[in-house]
Amino acid sequence: MGETRPVYAGLSHIEVVLFYGLAVVSTGIFCWGVARLVLKYRAGRREPLGRLVRRASSMVDVVFSHRWIRRRDPIAGLGHLLLFYGFTALFIGTTILGIQTDIARPIFHADFWSGRFYLGYKLALDIAGVLLLAGLTLMAFNRAVRRPRRLGYARPDRRAGEYDRSLYRVGDWVFLSTLFSLGVTGFLLEGFFLASTPQHFAAWSPVGWVLMKWFRAMGLTGSSAALAHHVTWWVHAVLALTFVASIPFTKAVHMIASPANVAVRDPAAGKRLSTIAADAAPEDVGYRNLDDLSWRHLLSLDACTKCGKCTEACPAAAAGLPLSPRDLILDLREAAETTLGAHAALGIRPDGWPEGLDVLGDPIRTASVWSCTQCMACVEICPVGIEHVPIINQFRRQLVERGEMDPMLQRTFETISSTGNSFGEPKRRRPKWTEGLQFAVKDARKEAAELLWFVGDYASFDPRNQRNSRALAEVLRRAGADFAMLYEAERTAGCDVRRAGEEGLYSSLAEANIEAISGCEFERIFSTDPHTFHTLKNEYPGFGGSWTVLHHSELLLELIEAGRLELRPLGYRVTYHDPCMLGRYNEVYDAPRRVLEAIGVELVEMPRNRDNSLCCGAGGGRIWMKEQRPEGSRRASEQRIDEATSLGRLDYFVVACPKDVTMYSDAIKTSGHDGEIELRELSELVLESIGAPTDSATALAGTKVAPD
Amino acid sequence: MSTADNFVGIVVHAGGNVKGLFGPRFLPGVVAYLARHGDGTSPEGTPEVKAVVCVKQVVAIGDEIAFTDDGKSVDGDYLDHAVNEWDVVAVEEALRMTEAASAAGEESEVVVVTVGGEENEEALRRCLAMGAQRAIRVEGQSGALLDPLTVARRLAPVVAREAADVVLCGVQSSDSVQAAVGTMLAELLELPRVAVVKEISLDRADGTATVMRELEGGLVDVVEVDLPALLTVQTGINEPRYATLRAIKQANLKEIEVVEPSQDAPGCYEILRIYAPPRGEGAEMLEGSPAEVAARIVELVKARLS
C-alpha cells in the first residue's frame, strides 16, 4: 500500500451516511433544475439543429481557448481563464475521487488512488486550487477595484429608480465568494489533515504543507487539528453540495448554459435573417410571446453572464437611446423564468421581475426595439454567442405586422413598395446620376459585361453620393473595367427593409431584383453600398440568387494590384471608418486600408476600429425613422467625429458607404468640428490619385468633369 | 379626435331622406337593407354593420412624362401606382367602425369596390390586406381615364346591391382631383350624403350617424344623418394602418369578384388631348458657382425693387 489517505477520515459511520444523503438531495435538486431548464427551452419554437460534430468542436475551441472571453478586457479574460482551468481541474479531480470511492473500490475492489498517482493527483489539485483562487481574486479585483462601467448595472434604457438590479449584484458576489470559500476550505482541509496526521509525502501538496507548518507553529496538532479538520470538512462539504444544487438557479447556470449556447448558436446570426412562412397568421409573425422565441433563443437568455460588453459596444446606448442589449436579454430571461422556468414552477417572483408570456411592450419596450441599428456590435462581442440582432428583429416584425412603427418608416415602406426606392423617385430617374459622365454606362439588360454594378438608392439618388458614384465610374473607366448597370430595373436591395422588420417587402424586392439580375450576362456583381453588398452576397442566395459579390473597395484593390491604375501618392493624413455591414458583417477590413496605402495616404486609426467600429446610427432602417434625441446626448455619429478629431490634425475622414457619407457629412457640421476635418469617400481619393479632377472640385465651378 | 373649445359647432339634421330610399331604380337594395334593419333584427349570417368603400388606384407622375400616341393619356411607363390616399383613409375608417362592432360581439363587414382594369386589383388587394373582407371590381378599360359620372354609374348598382349601412368614399382622388364621384354616387343611389367628413360616430340603434366637418376658420359643422348614408372622408380623420407586403401577398389568394358594367350612358366629358403646357417666358436659369448665383440674385432683386 503506497501513499494515500482515507477518504472520510475521522467521520463516523452516521456522518458518512448523512453525507451521502445530502449528496443525493443536492444532486436531486440539480437534476430537477436542469430538467426545468430543458422544459423551459422546449416551450420555444422548434428549430432543427444539424452538424453536431462541428458544433461540439467549435464549442470546445471557444470555451477552452477563451478566445471570446479575453476580448476587450484582458484582465477579466486572464482571471476567468485561471479560474476556469482551476475549477475544471478540481472538478475532474473530484470526479476521479468519486469514481475511486463509489465505483472502483466497492464494485471492482480496485484502488488506483494511491502511490505515484496519488502524489501527482495531490500536486495537480494543489496547483488547480491556486489557479482557481488567483483567478477569483483577479475577478474580484476587477469588480471591486477596477470597476469597468460595463460591470455596473446602470441601465441606459431605463430611468434611475425604474428598476432594481441589486439582486444581480448580490448574486455575483455570492458566486465569487462561494467558489473562493470552496477553494480556501479545500486547502485548510489539507493543512489540518497533515497537521493531525503527519505524512512523509506532505510536500506533494505544497499549499497544504505550508498551512500545516503554520498550524503546527500555532500549536494546532493532533486531536485539535483533527477536530478543525472535522468541522472544516463539513463546511466544505455543505458548501460544495449547496453549490451543486444551486447551479441551475443562480449565476452559476452559465457554466452549463453558456457552453451549450456556444454550441447551438447560429454562426450567421443577424447576418442571414430568417424568412417567414407564407401562411403565417399575423399574430405568429416575429416574436411577441416568450414561446414565440426559438428554443435556442430561450436557452441563450440563460447563457448571459451580464458582462455588459454588448451594452458597452452599443451605439444606441452610447447615444442615450433607450436600448441596452444586455438588459433586453436579462428582461427576457426574467420573464422566461417567472412564466416558464423554475421560478414559475415554485411560484417565486422576485420584486420587479416581469411575468406573463406577452413581453412585447412590457418589459420589451417598443422604443427599445426601434432604437437598434442592427449594427451587430453586440452579437460580435458577446463572449457566449447571444443573438441580440435577430431577437430584436423578430420583435420588429411583430410591430410592423401590427403597424406599430414610426409613421415615417411606414411611409418609407409604402414608398419603396410603390416606387422600388426609398427616395420616392420615379424609376426613370435612377440612372440620372450618370448624366454628369463623359461616357455612357452599359445597360446590363442589353449588353453583356464583366461586372454588374448594383448601385443602390443612396448612390443613385442622393446628390452628395451621386458625386462619388461618378468618381468611381470614372476610375473604373480609366482602369478599363467592363461594367454595366441595371438602369430602371434595379430596385432597392432591401437590406434595411429586412432589418427594419418588413420581411414581406424584403422578399418581394429580393425576388424582383433576382429576376432582373438573372436576365443579364455578367461575371461578378459589385456595389459601393455595404448594405446592398451584404444582402446580395449573403441573403439573396436564400431567395435563389447566388453570385460573386464584391464591395467596391475590394474591386478597387484588385484593379490596383493588377496595375491597371496609375496612382500618385496623395500624402494626406486620414482616418477610416469601418461600416458595420462591410466590417462586422463581412469582415472586409483590409481591402479599404490597402487601397488607402496604395494611394499614399497615412492612415491614423481611431481607437474603435475594425470589429469595434462605432455604428453611424443609420442602420437597421433608423435612417427612415424620426430621430429620437435625448436631452444632453450626443449622436453616435458626432461622437465618432469627436473620436476622429481627437487624433490630431487630419485631412480627411474616409468612408466607404453611402449612408456614412450622408451621416458624417452632417455630423461634421453638427458636432462643432466643421472646418477641422472633411469627408471623402474612398473612390473620390482614388480618383484624385489617378490625377483626374474630382467632381467636387469642378461641380462647384459649374463645369462638368473634364474628359481626359 | 376632439373638438377644441373654441370651435363653434353647428348642428343640423340632414336626411330623413326616406323618399329617396324608395326610388325605383335601387329598390332591391333598399328591400335588402330593410330586411336587415326594418324590424330591428337581422337575418341569420348577415353582418350587423356593413360598410362599402369605393376606392381608386391613382397614378403618380414624376418630373418626366410622355403621352400615349393618341395624345389622350399618359404613357404608362412614366407612372407609378398607388391607392388614393383619401380612399385608404376611408377604408381605415370603415375598418375601425366594423372593428368596434366586432369587439361588441356583432358581425360586421367591409366591402371595397373599384372601377377599372385588372391592374386596379392591386388597390383592392391592399385594402384586403388592411382587413377588408371582400373586394369587387367593376370592369373598366385598362389605362383609360374615365370621367366621374361614368365611374359613379358603374359603381351604383354594385353599391346598391350590397345594401350597406354606410358608403364611404374619399373626398377626392389625388390624380384627377375632381371630388365628384362620391357626390354623384349619392345622387344616383338617392342616399343622403355628407362631404369632407372629419369624424364619424354611428348610432345604429337610432339608425343615424353623427359626423363632423371642419369648416374654414376653425368652425365645426356637426351633422346628424339618417342611415344608410354616403360620406366622403377627408384625410387626417385617422392614421391608416400599414398593410404588410406579406398580408398583401396573402390577399392575392383571395378571390375578387368582377362585375360587368351595364350599358354605358355618355359620360360628363370626354378627354380630347393631354399635353404639357408651353413653358412660360421670363424664367432665367442661374448658373455658375454659388457666389456667382448669389450675386445674380442680388442684382435681380435690386432691379425689381427699384
Ligand code: SF4
Ligand atoms: S445591433 Fe447595435 S444598436 Fe442594436 S442592440 Fe446591438 S449594439 Fe445596439
Ligand code: SF4
Ligand atoms: S449578452 Fe453577452 S455580451 Fe451582453 S452581457 Fe450577456 S454575455 Fe455579456
